[in-house]
Structures are given as structure tokens and as C-alpha cells.
Amino acid sequence: MAKQVYYEDVTEGMELPQLVKHPMPRQLVQWAGATGDYNEFHYNETFAKVRSNLPGIIVHGALVCQFVRQMVSDWVGDEGTLKKLNVSYRGMNFPEQDCICKGKVVKKQVQGDDHLVELEVWSENPKGEKTTPGTAVAILPSRAKK
Amino acid sequence: MAQIYFNHVKEGMELPVLEKKTTTRQLVQWAGASGDFNEIHYDKPWAEKTGLPGLIIHGRLKAAFLGQLVTDWMGPAGTLKKIDVAYRGMDFPGDTVKCKGKVVKKYTRGRERLVDVEVWTENAKGEKTTPGTATVALPARR
């Protein structure tokens, strides 16, 4: 695991390390199997185009949400805790394309015993469109409390 | 569930046919349950690129259908001892796969009452795509 980030290391405006995913059809089928979402436009191209009027197979929104979640989890580390994640599904991600997860610290504050950071998070498609914008709140460990 | 007994079984007797109407969705479900994520079972362009006429049904899904054919027939007091299958022909999602079986031998070994069954899947042309054999132990008599 990457080294632990502490509250004191964080500044407002700071960017989180990006997480780039490149989901292949196989990954969508694995997701379907893991979650039980067998909606056909996630693996059947004809179905996606003809029945659902989509440009092609699309990545499950909830999977993109998990990519964003993983980016935050990876950043907060084992000592940090993700408390809240909020995403909106605004655009589509397609398989065999990069899905780039990004984040930025918006605010940091101490609330009681908790060292909180508020984040802006989103995923982008290769066109640079934010497909899944959202916000997150995490508690980070503090060096002072160590 | 119905129970079949050893004394009712005759050599040559046919098992009730199990029909499976397959779909691509089912293959995706099978991939999730079995862990076989080979693209030839759900990614049509991929399957065609590898020289196949289209998506094909997992051989092991057909083997599992045959497992069900036998276990449905033998009933809750029966025991499946052995099943052996070979993949000989392709089947495609959307096809109805007919699972059939026939008793070839009944015999006792020690205290067990055993029945050998010939099993197979059949496509619409009547071709046996997945032939095999199974051995089950059955309760003696009612």
C-alpha cells in the first residue's frame, strides 16, 4: 500500500493522485456477475444499439462510482476513513476507453475529534467530459494525535 | 420432488428430457458464477475475430445442464457418483439445448445399487454436441 497521508500533509486545492481505469468488456461482465446487474446493454452491442438506442456498450454507472470510490480509498489509506461519497451520473463511459478518476481537496477542518477533508471528485472520459461528478468527505489521521 | 427407486429402473429406459432455452444473459451469469470470463461467450466481435460463427455456449455450462438432468431424475435420495462428458460440438446462445439420457446398465456393487446412464445434449439438428456417461446410486425400493 502507498504511504499514509496525514491531515497535516493536506492543503486546500491539492489534487489527489489520479486513478486511470481502462475497462474492457470482460470487466463489465465480471461486474455483472459480482453485482447481479445483468442489463444487456452492458455486454450485448446489438442490444445496446438497437434496443436501448445507445452508441454502443456502456460502462455501468455504479462501476464508475466504484472507480471513484477506489481512488478516494487508495488516497485516504488504511488509517483514513471515507465517510461520505456523492456522485451524479451525467455522462457515459465506454469500454476500451480510459476512465480517469480525479479529485481535489476543497476544504479541511477539525470537527470535534475528527480531522475532516472535503473533496471534489469526478471521472472523466477521454474527451475530458466529467461523467460522474461528485463530492466526498473523509477523516484523515493526524500526526498530532499519533 | 419425485423419487425414483432402483427396482423401477429398466435398462433402455429414457430420462425425462430437460430443455434449456439459452440466452446471452445466461452465459454472462454463468461467467460470473464459474469464473470463466473467456470473451468468446459474450463479446461477439471478439468471437468472430477468433474464427467462430458467433458467441458459443460454455462447454461446462452444458456439462452442468447434464448434471441437472441426472440429479433431477435420481431424486433427493439418489446420489450422483460420477459424470463424464466430452465437448464435441458447439451450441449457440438463443438455441434450445435438449438434455437427454438413457439407462444403459443397472447393477449392484457391495451394498450400492448403481445405474449407468448415457447422457448427451442435442441441438436442433439432432446432433449430439456433448455426449457423456453418469453413474448414480439409487435407493432400493419403496
Next chain:
Amino acid sequence: MAQQQKESVITPEMKKWIGVEGPPTIYEVEKGAIRKFCIAVGDTNPLYLDEEYAKKTKYGGIIAPLGFFGTPVSSGAFGQQPYEVSLKRVLNGGTEYEYIKPVRPGDTIISTRKITDFQERDGRLGRTLYTSSETIYRNQRGEVVAIGRGTTINY
């Protein structure tokens, strides 16, 4: 042009459902299912996969990734509607999860969903209905482990 007063898509029948908890859904959280979920996400965090590693962390054992409450995954937004909506097309407007306690393999998660609000607007897609819902996830000890909030868009 004459402005025609549009009839509300929010019927009295629908309003009756606000705040009414639906039947509980029960999921058992299994290690194998967590593993499959992680493979699907491509998340190899040992906190979810490696018991030995997880034991040494503050959690004391494997936990489920946030957002996993057993299968199937509930989006927190979609669900069975007990009422008729005249607008037939549906979009998932977004979800919010609040994570309160870790979910562990062996836990049984009982979730209940209720409608919290209906809003309607005339937007880009024409008449649009926003349905807000809240799903509470509890474990077998009755502890709230997470709250999911979602918006379903009908247009």
C-alpha cells in the same frame, strides 16, 4: 402563445408513499462475493482480500469495500415502485452514500428503502420528475452501517 397549465405528475397516490418504508431486503456478505466485487472493480487493496494483512489494521479483519453490502448492489436510487408514474423514461440521477460502520464478511445486511420527496420541473427533457429516496443499511446487530440517498429521474 397560450400558457397551458400542466397537470402535476405527482399524484395523491404517490404522495401517500412518502416516508413509507418498503419491505426489507436481506443480503449476506460473503468473502467470495467481496473477492469477485474487487476483481470487477480492479481494486486489489489487501484490506478487502488478505485476512493476515487486514488483521493488523485498525479494522482487525477483512472489510467490504464501501458501497458493497452483499449482492446485488443496490444503487440507492432504483427500486420497485409501488405506484404508477406517467413518465416512462428513467435515469439514475446520482447516489450518495454515508458510511457509518464497516461491513464485514459474515454480516447480514438488512436494507430498507423509502421515498423521501417528489419534485417536478420543466426542463430540457420536458416535464421531469425527481424522486428522492433513502436506503438504510443495518447489520445483524441492528446497527446502521450506511445510508444511501438517491435520485431517480423520470421524464
Next chain:
Amino acid sequence: MAQQQSLVTAEMKAVIGKKGKSVVVDVEKGWVKRFCTSVGETNPLYLNEKVAKKSKYGGLIAPPGLLMGLYLVPELPRAPEPPVRLPRGVDGGGTWTFIRPIMVGDTLTGTGKIKDIYQRDGRAGPMLFSETEVTWRNQKRQVVARMVGRTIRY
């Protein structure tokens, strides 16, 4: 006519009988349920705790297909590469022997070995068969099942 080349090398003969890594799988209720959905099985012995309790097994069992379907390629020992390129590989089928019931909740450990490697020359040219045997034990170390899988390369 030229003598057909032997595909079975000394290196292959040396791996026959060698044990590979073990694979551990938990037979979990949810997995069995998803499995039954995918096959279209509704047998209560696999799905209905109450019915299964009253059966001769005394609890939920796994359908035989669960083991038949398990796809374990990465963990199983593999036959060495043949001396000539054989571009196609297919799953040729297998034999599953069920020795004890597999109960839902069991943890199974599978140990694989290459059982045999042999050549058959058919219409499609020389074919190389390799047989892998996997022995499955439960948490009580009892053998519950044995599988022999055949892979064909040609």
C-alpha cells in the same frame, strides 16, 4: 511418408504426477444461489434450507455442476509447451467423481497434478492431450470429489 513427430517431450514426461499449487474455495450460499440461477436449477436441496435439513444430507448441498464449472486455469499445473506450435486449444471435457456430499459452508481445497500427456493423430493432424487431475478435500481433510479434465491442443 515422413514419420509423425512425437509431441510428448522428456520435459512433459517429467511433470506427470507432480503436484501443483492448491486452490481454496469457500462454498458460500450466495455463490450457490447465483450458480443455480445461471444454470436454471431450482432443486430445493441447494436453495431451501428447510427442505435440505430434512433430506438425507441434513443441510444445503452444492449442486454437482458447481465443481464441474469451476474454472481454475491460473492455479492448475499446466503441461509444458509442445515442441511444435499447436495454435488451437480446446477444453475436451472431463470426468467428475463425487465421493462425499459437498455442503454449503464447506471450505474446499483442490490440489492439481498433470495426470497424463499423450498424443493422438487424427484427421486434423497430431493432437496433444493433457489430463489434469484435481482432488478436492473439505475442511475435515476428507476427499469429496475428484476431477479429471482434458485439454486438447492441435
